Amino acid sequence: MLERLQKIIAHAGVASRREAETMIRQGRVTVNGRVITELGTKADADRDHVKVDGKLLTQAEPHRYILLYKPKEVMTTVEDPEGRRTVIDLVRGVHERIYPVGRLDYHSEGLVLLTNDGDLAYKVSHPTHGSVxxxxxxxxxxxxxxxxxxxxxxxxxxxxxxxxxxxxxxxxxxxxxxxxxxxxxxxxxxxxxxxxxxxxxxxxxxxxxxxxxxxGPIADQRLTPGDWRELTKHEDKMLVTMKEPRPAKPRRSLRPASRKKTAAPKARRTRRS
CATH class of the missing domain: 3.30.70.1560 (Alpha-L RNA-binding motif)
Known part of the structure; x- marks a missing residue:
């Protein structure tokens, strides 16, 4: 079946659709040995040989969805030319090729989604239908x-x-x-x-x-800087359907009101080196 190249690359877990478009424009994608720079180009993932940076696309890896609390002074990128710590450095033991969805600047902190699901990354990050x-x-x-x-x-x-x-x-x-x-x-x-x-x-x-x-609907007050966890199946579904949670009652302070503890996915803490 013919599909746009950026969609094929996203399905393979190499990058989000937006990043895949950049790769195509930069001439980093080939189809059957021919360099492609046109964004509208289509290919058949089952028949055509699609390569990114010289590497043949293979069957997509299992999708991973990870919620990380990024500390300050950590880059929201896969790698950094200046050698600064990145969000990928904080997620140990994940063998799939995941990448951060969207941006969170170096001096800011908070929640970052990491995944290898290009379609979901595109939906969450793109302003036309992205999550709040x-x-x-x-x-x-x-x-x-x-x-x-x-x-x-x-x-x-x-x-x-x-x-x-x-x-x-x-x-x-x-x-x-x-x-x-x-x-x-x-x-x-x-x-x-x-x-x-x-x-x-x-x-x-x-x-x-x-x-x-x-x-969007994903939040977790239990995570502290450097902690991460897998999204639950319910959270995955909420992101896919992009359903926002019910508005919370107005708050007067940043400190959440005390409440009974409920079961939650266990967070993993990044070991300090």
Whole structure:
């Protein structure tokens, strides 16, 4: 059956569809010995010899879906030319060729999804139908509602307008609601490089801390920096169908209310070297 090359590459677990498109443009993909650079090119995975960087695509590996709490000062990439730690370095004992879905900048922390399922990676990361990412953000000062409304509607950053987003106040660090610094919950559907930092910097309230706390319906308050676990089958299904969880009741602080413990997938801690 003829399929687009980027879809074949994604199915093989080599990269997400978006990354596969980049590989094709760069001339790193061949079909039956011929270099392909056209994104619309189709091939038959069962009959044609498709190679990426000279390596023949083989039968797809079993899909893996891993949720990692990325610490600060770790790259959200497979490898880093400067030799800095990457999210792949934190996930020990996984033999499949997994890669991170989307970005989380070097100085930020929080949840990152790693997988070898290219179709799911494309669906989660692409702005047109991607899942909403939720962040807890600490900014300097207390931005007024007028400024926050600007961000909610979208502002122009580096010549391109941001998509509308949701911003909710969590708390301030001062004695009163208009004193100290602010913690905010920001929910984005797109994910440009350092987008949240640039948004608040443009309004004069720079970000001092940033944590991603949810990827679509997937969240886990039990994970700490460096911990990771496999997604449950129920979580896999929620990502595939992209069903968002029911809105939580408004919170006044970052600390979750005490509640009875429920069974959860066991997290694995990265050993410090």
């Amino acid at each position: 990412k939720t962040y807890n953000v600490k900014v300097r000062g207390v931005p007024d509602e007028r400024l926050l409304d600007k961000l909610r509607r979208g502002i122009t950053i580096e010549g391109k307008r941001t998509l509308p987003c949701d911003i909710t106040r969590i708390k301030t660090t001062g004695r009163g609601d208009d004193e100290g610094n602010s913690w905010l919950e920001v929910r984005l559907r797109e994910g440009r490089t350092q987008q949240i930092r640039k948004m608040f910097q443009a309004l004069g309230h720079p970000v001092t801390k940033l944590k991603r706390v949810a990827i």
